Amino acid sequence: MPDPPLKTLPVWDHHSSVQALGLSAPRRISSAGNFGSSATRESETENMDDEEKKLHDKINMIRMNFLRLVYRLGQSLDESAVAQVLYRLALAEGTRNSKTTRLFSLDTAFQTAKKLEEDGKEEIDFSCTILVIGRTGVGKSTTINSIFGEDKVPTDAFRPATSMVRVTTGIVDGVKLRVIDTPGLRPSVMEQRTNRKFLSSVKKFMKKFPPDIIFYVDRMDTCSRDTNNLPLLESITSNLGTSIWFNVNVALTHASSAPPEGPSGSPLPYETLVSHRSQAVQNSIRQAAGDMRLMNQVVLVENHPHADGINAATRCCPMGRVGSL
Numbered sequence: 001m002p003d004p005p006l007k008t009l010p011v012w013d014h015h016s017s018v019q020a021l022g023l024s025a026p027r028r029i030s031s032a033g034n035f036g037s038s039a040t041r042e043s044e045t046e047n048m049d050d051e052e053k054k055l056h057d058k059i060n061m062i063r064m065n066f067l068r069l070v071y072r073l074g075q076s077l078d079e080s081a082v083a084q085v086l087y088r089l090a091l092a093e094g095t096r097n098s099k100t101t102r103l104f105s106l107d108t109a110f111q112t113a114k115k116l117e118e119d120g121k122e123e124i125d126f127s128c129t130i131l132v133i134g135r136t137g138v139g140k141s142t143t144i145n146s147i148f149g150e151d152k153v154p155t156d157a158f159r160p161a162t163s164m165v166r167v168t169t170g171i172v173d174g175v176k177l178r179v180i181d182t183p184g185l186r187p188s189v190m191e192q193r194t195n196r197k198f199l200s201s202v203k204k205f206m207k208k209f210p211p212d213i214i215f216y217v218d219r220m221d222t223c224s225r226d227t228n229n230l231p232l233l234e235s236i237t238s239n240l241g242t243s244i245w246f247n248v249n250v251a252l253t254h255a256s257s258a259p260p261e262g263p264s265g266s267p268l269p270y271e272t273l274v275s276h277r278s279q280a281v282q283n284s285i286r287q288a289a290g291d292m293r294l295m296n297q298v299v300l301v302e303n304h305p306h307a308d309g310i311n312a313a314t315r316c317c318p319m320g321r322v323g324s325l
């Protein structure tokens with residue numbers, strides 16, 4: 001039975017039902033610990049050459065904007081999605097120049113970010129392009145509407161709703177978002193010619209608007225009606241390139257679906273369902289990418305405003321909202 005159409009869409013706020021799961025969280029960065037305890041000192045930056053200073057300033061600026069967003073979205077430094085971004089920034093800085101990483105105190109920077117947000121004077125100039133791809137009917141367009149908190153793109157419970165690539169813009173939590181919705185890919189081997197046509201159009205849009213975040217969307221509750229998505233995933237690889245998979249976050253919609261019965265006859269624990277489903281999608285992606293070590297972030301999404309089970313999702317996914325990505 002197809003899903004009933006949504007009556008209203010949830011606003012992307014603190015109570016949002018969109019949850020993130022930190023499957024690939026790297027080593028956690030403790031406040032200040034990995035960066036040394038002192039704030040940036042003039043004398044130390046003086047030792048840097050021009051290129052080092054430029055990198056140091058750029059990373060600091062990105063980090064400050066990010067920390068302001070973390071504070072604005074009510075997230076904490078301990079959440080793994082946050083720690084992951086900070087870790088990558090530290091890597092970007094550290095691998096290029098070991099001097100700069102010693103100069104940074106995360107606690108001090110977070111206090112500054114808090115103050116800037118509370119003063120509300122300087123607006124951050126932060127924009128983000130999101131590409132959404134995946135099988136037809138999994139809820140790509142509905143997820144986009146959930147992100148914006150309004151019906152920006154058409155959805156359909158019974159037939160493919162998105163027939164061409166469509167770019168939608170808006171501001172969410174002060175961040176300028178550009179979201180690229182794409183026509184749903186077809187699972188069958190016979191339909192890969194259609195997929196090629198869609199993906200060649202997606203490629204053109206990716207050139208024009210290089211995405212910062214890519215969501216590969218699938219359903220959380222597809223176990224019983226799962227189709228083999230490998231032909232579709234391989235079409236993505238051959239049309240968009242293997243490297244796309246290194247930037248993909250997996251979004252599983254219908255996240256509050258009731259778990260099916262396990263071997264004992266009672267419903268599987270919700271955590272087991274999430275883990276099975278995440279692993280299944282991850283393994284297909286690994287096969288399509290030809291890299292069995294690939295680890296993609298998994299985000300749980302429930303677009304239905306009145307769906308149950310969000311508490312279970314919250315328990316299982318301590319990272320919080322999709323806004324934390």
Ligand SMILES: Nc1nc2c(ncn2[C@@H]2O[C@H](COP(=O)(O)OP(=O)(O)OP(=O)(O)O)[C@@H](O)[C@H]2O)c(=O)[nH]1
Nearest residue numbers: 137138139140141142155156157160162184254303
């Ligand atoms: N219960 C529930 N229904 C959802 C969820 N996400 C999407 N739906 C429903 O699934 C149906 C298909 O959603 P769409 O957003 O049109 O799917 P799509 O992936 O954009 O489909 P194409 O445009 O064909 O690629 C709609 O009826 C949505 O209301 C969800 O998280 N929970």
Ligand SMILES: [Mg+2]
Nearest residue numbers: 140141161162
């Ligand atoms: Mg759609």
